[in-house]
Structure formats: structure tokens, C-alpha cells
Amino acid sequence: xxxxxxxxxxxxxxxxxxxxxxxxxxxxxxxxxxxxxxxxxxxxxxxxxxxxxxxxxxxxxxxxxxxxxxxxxxxxxxxxxxxxxxxxxxxxxxxxxxxxxxxxxxxxxxxxxxxxxxxxxxxxxxxxxxxxxxxxxxxxxxxxxxxxxxxxxxxxxxxxxxxxxxxxxxxxxxxxxxxxxxxxxxxxxxxxxxxxxxxxxxxxxxxxxxxxxxxxxxxxxxxxxxxxxxxxxxxxxxxxxxxxxxxxxxxxxxxxxxxxxxxxxxxxxxxxxxxxxxxxxxxxxxxxxxxxxxxxxxxxxxxxxxxxxxxxxxxxxxxxxxxxxxxxxxxxxxxxxxxxxxxxxxxxxxxxxxxxxx
Numbered sequence: 001x002x003x004x005x006x007x008x009x010x011x012x013x014x015x016x017x018x019x020x021x022x023x024x025x026x027x028x029x030x031x032x033x034x035x036x037x038x039x040x041x042x043x044x045x046x047x048x049x050x051x052x053x054x055x056x057x058x059x060x061x062x063x064x065x066x067x068x069x070x071x072x073x074x075x076x077x078x079x080x081x082x083x084x085x086x087x088x089x090x091x092x093x094x095x096x097x098x099x100x101x102x103x104x105x106x107x108x109x110x111x112x113x114x115x116x117x118x119x120x121x122x123x124x125x126x127x128x129x130x131x132x133x134x135x136x137x138x139x140x141x142x143x144x145x146x147x148x149x150x151x152x153x154x155x156x157x158x159x160x161x162x163x164x165x166x167x168x169x170x171x172x173x174x175x176x177x178x179x180x181x182x183x184x185x186x187x188x189x190x191x192x193x194x195x196x197x198x199x200x201x202x203x204x205x206x207x208x209x210x211x212x213x214x215x216x217x218x219x220x221x222x223x224x225x226x227x228x229x230x231x232x233x234x235x236x237x238x239x240x241x242x243x244x245x246x247x248x249x250x251x252x253x254x255x256x257x258x259x260x261x262x263x264x265x266x267x268x269x270x271x272x273x274x275x276x277x278x279x280x281x282x283x284x285x286x287x288x289x290x291x292x293x294x295x296x297x298x299x300x301x302x303x304x305x306x307x308x309x310x311x312x313x314x315x316x317x318x319x320x321x322x323x324x325x326x327x328x329x330x331x332x333x334x335x336x337x338x339x340x341x342x343x344x345x346x347x348x349x350x351x352x353x354x355x356x357x358x
Contacts, residue, residue: 028358029323031345034070034078038063044352047072049092050334050342057092058333058344058354059100069100071116072354083112083123091141091148099139099148109136111164113148126152126162127170137162141190149191151199159185161213163197175211175219179204188213189238198240200248208234210248210262224260224268228253235260239289247289249297257283259297259311273309273317277302286311287343288334296335296343308332308357310341321345322355332357 034045037060048058056072069081069089081087084102091099096116101109102123108131114121126137129152140150146166151159158180163171175186178201188199195215200208207229211221227235227250237248246262250270256278262268276284276299286297293313298306306329308320321330322345332343341357 034060041350045354047342047354057089059088099142107133111137111139130155144193149188151187157182161186161188175201198237206231210235210237224250247286255280259284259286273299290335291337296332
């Protein structure tokens, strides 16, 4: 749910074009595998979040295709999180609070929150969450107040937004214009310290539009310039920083991806990595933004290979790949204020490995 294979074309859309600059001499990449990670295709280590101290949360798939959450304090200090079957960690804050989901015997999803500072773990379900296969609660992000957001999927397979407060109380919401059909609805992705939530909603025509929800409950919707209006196209916000700047991507009418940044005054700038492909399912896909406005993510080139990038708040872009031969896909997922990036890549055998880019 955090990554989506969609697309966009470069034609008349670019409001801000910047040139990617090689940064091989400017960064160092360390790769890692969580002990117990499987070594067969689609198994391995999937890093998802990094906090200001460089701690990393995510999940790994073992040799029996079971999924476990993890918290990595350093090279040799790793804690496994098992809230239930299929535990996957997606969000973490500076206080080492980790959130994510697990699945039950019928493949319904439930939320969990793990407090590393005292070792306690709690499971939860958003009010109205469905209990059948692929339904349930999908936490995505947690802020410094231990407030969690994400979507839940009801018994009709419609998505709605939720905010879970540290008191185990909830607010649920739907963005204006969200569709009410199967796989439509409201999908929050990120929450900042002020309690502002960013995400996107899918309307009745299966077109995506973005929103921000203030802590007061007020919802503002927006579309990036050039976003397509067809099914699976539109504007997908997926990250917000403490200043309220939002990043994400658009899918244009040719199914090509472009990155965007929305500042607090509502202005939206479009950007593309210069080496990004311009065909369907190619282009630029931001994943995260830090407090200084630096953005990380991946881009898909003209032959369908994914590479990492960091876009500084000034607009300059550095691209990178994992120091491994034959890696086919690179997925940076999170960036902290120090500029450290984490994520994962797949090697030539389809096995995933975590990385941290200094």
C-alpha cells in the first residue's frame, strides 16, 4: 500500500525540471540483512522507516515465507516484532514507537503499536474495520505524540481514514469526493507532529486525488498540475513533514509518474529525475520527505529498472544504486533530518536486502 506501480508522461506537465547529478563521491551505502531473512525470491529484508537517531524499522520474510517486523538499533542490535501472523512495520517516530499491521487466520489485517522504550506491544482495530480477507486496519505512520494514522477497509471493501490517539481513542473520516465502491475511498499515508494527515482518496471513477486533514478535522483536497483523469491515474500524496510540506507523485494520462512537492501556501511544483523513463509505468516516485524538505524515492528508467534518488530542498537531485551486482529494483522508503536514507533493493535472484545511505 505504501508503494504503487503506476505511471505518467513528461510532455507538457513539468513545472520544475531539475538535472540529476551523480553523487558517488558524496555518499556511502551500507547494506544489511536481518537475521532469519529468507534467501529465496521475494524473501529477505524490507526497511521502511528511519528516525533521527538512525534506527530503522521494517519487516523481513523468512525462509518459510512468514513475515516479521523488526527494529534495528545498529548492526548488531536488532529486535524482532511479532504481533501475530504476517507482522509488517511501516512507521516509527523519534521515541522508537513502531506501528504497522499483522494478519489473522482469514487474512484480515489488524493494527499494532510497539513501544521499544518499555517493550510493550498493543494490537488494535479501527472502528468499522472489516473482518474478512484483505479487510481490516492498516496503520502507516506515527508522530511524536504517538498518534497513528492509516486507512481501514470495511466489510464492503471501501477504504476510510482513521486517527488513533495515544489514549486508544479514534477519529474516523472520509475525504470529500471519496468513492464508496470496492477499493475506493480514503487512504491516509502520513502524519506530522501537529496532527496534520496527508494522503489520497480514490473517487467513484477510480481517479486519485490528494488531501490534507488538519488536527481540527478540516480537510483540504488538491490535484497536482497535469495529473491524469483516468482510472488508476491522478495525484497520490504519501508524506508530510513538520512544516506541513507534502510530497508524492502523479500519474498522467499516459500512465507516467512524476514527483511533486506542495508547500503550505498550496503551491505545487512538479519534478522529474532526468534519467527517468517516459513510458507507461516509468517515471519518478517520491516516497518520503524530511524536516528540511529533502525528498527520497525511486525512479524507473526507460528499460524498467528502479534506482534511488534524493532531491534536496534546493531542487538538485542525486541518484544512487546499491553497491551490489545485478540489483534490479531499488526502493528508498524513508529519509531523516540528517539526510540518512533507508529502504531496500532486490538482487539478481529476487531477494531483498535493506540499506542505509549516509
